[in-house]
Structures are given as structure tokens and as C-alpha cells.
Amino acid sequence: MNRLLDALMTRLDKRAENMTRQVAQKNGRRSFISKLGLLVVGSGVLPVLPFDRNFGMAYADEEKKDPNDPATCDYWRYCALDGNLCNDCGGTLTSCPPGAEASKVSWVGTCRNPNDGKDYLVSYNDCCGKAMCNGTSCVTSERERPGYRMGLHNDINWCMANTSMGYHCTVAVLVGIADNA
Numbered sequence: 808m809n810r811l812l813d814a815l816m817t818r819l820d821k822r823a824e825n826m827t828r829q830v831a832q833k834n835g836r837r838s839f840i841s842k843l844g845l846l847v848v849g850s851g852v853l854p855v856l857p858f859d860r861n862f863g864m865a866y867a868d869e870e871k872k873d874p875n876d877p878a879t880c881d882y883w884r885y886c887a888l889d890g891n892l893c894n895d896c897g898g899t900l901t902s903c904p905p906g907a908e909a910s911k912v913s914w915v916g917t918c919r920n921p922n923d924g925k926d927y928l929v930s931y932n933d934c935c936g937k938a939m940c941n942g943t944s945c946v947t948s949e950r951e952r953p954g955y956r957m958g959l960h961n962d963i964n965w966c967m968a969n970t971s972m973g974y975h976c977t978v979a980v981l982v983g984i985a986d987n988a
């Protein structure tokens with residue numbers, strides 16, 4: 808009879824021990840720390856996940872304006888421009904204002920004309936020899952690369968090869984059609 812009672816107690820002890828272990832595993836210190844770790848890592852990763860932070864709302868100032876209006880930075884020929892528009896400084900889209908001369912070197916960008924779907928080479932010449940004009944300033948600089956990529960950077964005063972190196976404004980001259988072959 809005593810043996811039977813012993814065996815029964817041993818089984819009860821074992822079961823109690825197992826249950827205690829299970830509860831400890833679920834709610835123990837280590838489990839708490841691992842959950843905390845998950846939370847910390849998760850909250851670090853969450854901000855970089857790609858989701859719509861505008862919650863579906865569009866913002867008016869991000870809307871593209873007219874790609875055919877040379878008075879705005881959205882004009883298609885200005886796609887890789889970095890400078891002040893000469894047509895807002897007494898010049899035109901392609902000619903320097905009186906008293907300024909075109910830079911001898913320039914930045915050439917490739918812009919798609921939305922009217923015919925073709926890509927064009929556009930030379931952005933700075934106009935030099937006069938104080939900087941404070942007209943419309945555009946920095947579109949498509950396909951530009953940072954300054955350490957020599958020759959691929961556009962945030963440069965292209966008047967550097969002229970006798971008078973003062974930067975005034977920038978024109979956008981079509982120089983050819985891009986060979987996309």
C-alpha cells in the first residue's frame with residue numbers, strides 16, 4: 808500500500824514539476840528578454856519598411872507642373888539643370904542676358920521630351936561675367952552623381968574656363984538626339 812502511495816506521489820511530483828517548467832519557460836526572465844529584444848529590433852526596422860506614410864493622401868506641392876512651360880523647373884529640357892533660369896534674368900531659354908557670355912564648357916544632360924517620347928541631349932551653359940541673377944533657381948540634376956564622381960557632378964560653376972568667371976544664370980540648349988542603341 809505504501810509503495811502504491813509512493814508511486815502515485817512520484818507521478819504527481821513529476822507532473823507538477825513539468826507544469827512548473829512549462830510556465831517558467833513561457834513567462835520566465837529569458838523569454839521576457841527575448842521578447843524585449845524582438846520589440847527593440849522590430850521598432851528599429853519598422854521605420855525603414857516601405858509603406859505609405861501619407862496614408863493615401865496626395866500633396867499638391869509634389870504635383871508636377873507643366874512640362875512645356877520654360878518658366879518653371881518642370882519644363883522637360885531642364886531635367887538635369889542646376890542653376891538659375893536665364894529666361895527669368897533678361898535672357899531667353901537659349902541665350903544669355905545682355906552683358907553676359909556663354910560658358911566655354913557645359914554640362915550635358917539627357918532629357919525625355921514628353922511630346923514625342925524621344926531623348927534629347929541638352930547642354931546647360933552658364934552665362935558668365937555678371938553678378939549672380941536671383942531668378943528662378945532649379946536643381947533637377949537627373950543622373951547627376953556626387954562630387955567625388957569626377958565628371959558626373961553638375962553643381963559646378965561652368966564659367967571656370969571663361970575670362971570672366973562670375974556666374975550669372977544658366978541656359979538649356981538642345982544639341983542633339985540621344986542614341987539609345
Ligand code: ABN
Binds near residue numbers: 889965
Ligand atoms: N552651374 C551653375 C552653378 C554655378 C555656380 C555654382 C554651382 C552651380
